[in-house]
Amino acid sequence: MPSILVTRNVGPAAMAKLEASGFDLIVNPVDAEPTRAWVLENIANPDVISVCLMHGQGSDKVDEEFLNACNPNLKTVSTFSVGFDHIDVKGANARGIKIGHTPGVLSDSVADITTMLVLMTMRRVQEGIDLIKSGGPTAPLLTPCARSIPLANALQWPKLPWAPFVMCGPNIGHPNLTIGFLGFGRISEVVVDRLLAFTSKTAPPTILYNSSRARDNQAQLDADFSKRWGTTVRRAEVDEVAEKSDVVIVLCSLNPSTTDLVNAAFLKKMKKSAILVNAARGPIVNSEDLNAALDAGEIYGAGLDVITGEPHVAPDHPLVLNSRCVVIPHMGSADMDTRAAMGDLCVSNAIAGAKGEALVAEVKV
Amino acid sequence: MPSILVTRNVGPAAMAKLEASGFDLIVNPVDAEPTRAWVLENIANPDVISVCLMHGQGSDKVDEEFLNACNPNLKTVSTFSVGFDHIDVKGANARGIKIGHTPGVLSDSVADITTMLVLMTMRRVQEGIDLIKSGGPTAPLLTPCARSIPLANALQWPKLPWAPFVMCGPNIGHPNLTIGFLGFGRISEVVVDRLLAFTSKTAPPTILYNSSRARDNQAQLDADFSKRWGTTVRRAEVDEVAEKSDVVIVLCSLNPSTTDLVNAAFLKKMKKSAILVNAARGPIVNSEDLNAALDAGEIYGAGLDVITGEPHVAPDHPLVLNSRCVVIPHMGSADMDTRAAMGDLCVSNAIAGAKGEALVAEVKV
Missing domain, CATH: 3.40.50.720 (NAD(P)-binding Rossmann-like Domain)
Known part of the structure; x- marks a missing residue:
């Protein structure tokens, strides 16, 4: 039988x-x-x-x-x-x-988490949670006004010297953003649908994406994407995605060509004001390089649904301790x-x- | 001069x-x-x-x-x-x-944070962060399969016995959701614009809202809202918002009539599967009543940008300690x-x- x-x-x-x-x-x-x-x-x-x-x-x-x-x-x-x-x-x-x-x-569900991580990272939510929960962020505050604030050893919310730009992050609605994708399959397309509800209507973002190889009909494909979303959408090489994007979203599959794709060299090419979100597979982003880039201020923040070595990630993992990084336990498709x-x-x-x-x-x- | x-x-x-x-x-x-x-x-x-x-x-x-x-x-x-x-x-x-x-x-910026808190709360992100950062969630896991899991004293990510529904929350894309607003001014309208990018296209949510008083042209106003968003939108009494909503969003102004509006009686009327988000002012939601409702499983979760007594909120505040509640330090308008x-x-x-x-x-x- x-x-x-x-x-x-x-x-x-x-x-x-x-x-x-x-x-x-x-x-x-x-x-x-x-x-x-x-x-x-x-x-x-x-x-x-x-x-x-x-x-x-x-x-x-x-x-x-x-x-x-x-x-x-x-x-x-x-x-x-x-x-x-x-x-x-x-x-x-x-x-x-x-x-x-x-x-x-699972495209919708992963796209929901990806969009949430973009918002959480731009708006510095992990720093905010750390401020309330455990004595303050683990890295100096980032915004201009905040640089002049003497950081107490225990910078809890009641002691935070409020000022107009304290705890402020970049604005998803800022005119003419560039949003870059590594991998542009079904989930990425849904993420674009979601993000366009938040981005500027008068000066919408340019969407750059890298996919494993250019298609024969690449120009027509990009024209169709651009028409569908009412803004410029085009395939770009990995370096251009790194250099031009205000938001980099990793949604490619993991394979030998994408392992460590986001490494020290990639991160150094990114804007200091840019954020990175990985909702694909941990090893596409090199954890040590990411942590070093966050600590050096080479990028603004990171949001990770996935991380190399998961679930064997200890509470003292450098990225878990870093307030400029939010790490959640691979919940991308986790709705009932x-x-x-x-x-x-x-x-x-x-x-x-x-x-x-x-x-x-x-x-x- | x-x-x-x-x-x-x-x-x-x-x-x-x-x-x-x-x-x-x-x-x-x-x-x-x-x-x-x-x-x-x-x-x-x-x-x-x-x-x-x-x-x-x-x-x-x-x-x-x-x-x-x-x-x-x-x-x-x-x-x-x-x-x-x-x-x-x-x-x-x-x-x-x-x-x-x-x-x-500040409507767009507060609407971004509100939408983010809806997603974070439905998808149990604070539980996820606690699981990674500090030895596990502070309340038993909620999903059906998880109830049968023997909870270790230190339920960290590496020890989480993965199963299909562990750490799963409700789905913002679920058909025929009801989304309820307390207060329906500019910010709430932008939140609707944002949320409709996530909700079901084939069975869109019903939007209920309570505002301080019915208008003379209430029927026409609701017809206009319904046409604008392509779904049923109507004013409802506070009790109906509590009883029918899967997501309750607080965005009214604070005044004597809204102080403690979300109290034990309101929370008891809510669905056990529903979530609450407050992005208005802390005292509209009674903190003790909310914490009791979360602990009793009377509601599914809460997301708070504001909390009574802020910024004098200690790390051992019951709502800060409660994994079913995410608390962020009044960052609603905090983008540069x-x-x-x-x-x-x-x-x-x-x-x-x-x-x-x-x-x-x-x-x-």
Whole structure:
């Protein structure tokens, strides 16, 4: 009897859909990440023809070890994520295994968090929270008037000498901003939709984006984007995105060409008044270089939904301690509707794969 | 020689405009809040015909004491704020003193912070920050799957047992949300513009608002609002706003009728899944009642740009300690462009008043 292996309970509605599929289910009996050994043992079972794979913290790597352990009947691995940097897609495809993922359904949710991080970073919210919660920001205040303020050892809110520009940040509505994207897929497009509700109507921002390669129809594509959003939108090289942007937003996929893309050299090219937001994958931004750039005032601030090494990030991580950086624990797609939709798409891919049908959303590389 | 009294340096551009006005200036010599005695002494000077008053932490109260100390030639007091709860407007007007303030120029900036707080609160960002920074959230996690998680004493990010719905909050894009406003002036209108970039396009939110009194043309006004935003917008009583809203946004002015408007009774009427954002004035929301409602799970979360007693809010204030509440230090209008525009409007009011002309923006009560 053919089976679908489920590495983790994916929520009540998605589990019900799996149960109604007619396939046997082999479900991880505990509501926690399975051990790697449990995964490897079960994918060797010749009855398993499809895997519904929770994006976890190690047990989910589809690497040579995983692929060598797979039984020859396995048709599909369906990951509960849009990103697939934990999966050797070419290796899987070479063995006749299709990879499913969950694009589209999380674009709005990640775009919400990305837009929120842009606002939080421009408006210095982490400094504000630190001021209230724990004795003040960890770096000197940034605004002109504030530079002349003698910083007390414990600069708490009651002791903050208020002045017109104290705790002021740059304005998302400032005329003629430049907003730069590294990666310009579905999520970036939704972020543009969101940000244009905040930016200047009379002098709208220029949108620069870098994508992995220029398209043949690049000029037409950019003309279409510009028309759609009523402002200049065009592809640019990475250096130009760094140099010209007031807001740099990282939303590319993680691969060897994007690892450390935002490094010391990139950060030095950025404006001192510019901010950086990463809502993609941690290793695209070099943490040490970012922290040094923030401390040196090379950029104004940073907002991170993701960080290298997550979730193994200690409270004394330099970027966590730095008031010019807000770090949140990879909550990009963490709303209840979105996770339910991801669960639905994940099991739909697994069921379609088990039936030998085309996946609803297959990773193509 | 007629003089303008300037209680605080209002920034370089605004100070230059004052200097170019032709009036003598009496400027607080230190870049800090003046003493009350300094203010009272200087407004008694018969040369002072206009006051440019920085919104401060006590020295700026225009009360009976202030009005009794004013010289008889004083024509205008111009506050560097849109709110005027620190000013006895009727008392001032009765003595022939006009009050200027700074409406309009800060609407976008406050709307940005308000929208950001809606997103932060729905998406549980304070819990996320606490998880990373200081050993975990201070209240049990809220989402269904999370309830079954045994909470470690130190629930830091590395120890968080990830599951599909852990740290998930409600979705701003959920179909048919109800968004309720207490106060529906300029800032609220801009907040609606912003939020509609995030909410469902196919099932847009209903907007309910309470304003101090129904207008004669209320039906037409609501029809115009509904047409403008392409969804149902209507005035509602306070109780209906509390009962039906998924998001309650406080943006009314502070006065005796709005003090403690959001109290235990209001909070009990709210949905357990609803959030509250206050970007107006602290005392409109009762802090003790809010903290009790959060701890009892009567509402889902709160985001506060303002809080009763500010800035005298200690790090161990119950709402500051509560992970279900994000508190930021009254940063609503704190972007550099906006504060410069407020400075310009503040000095323009002061100069117009000194000249005996109509103020650019006069408080009318």
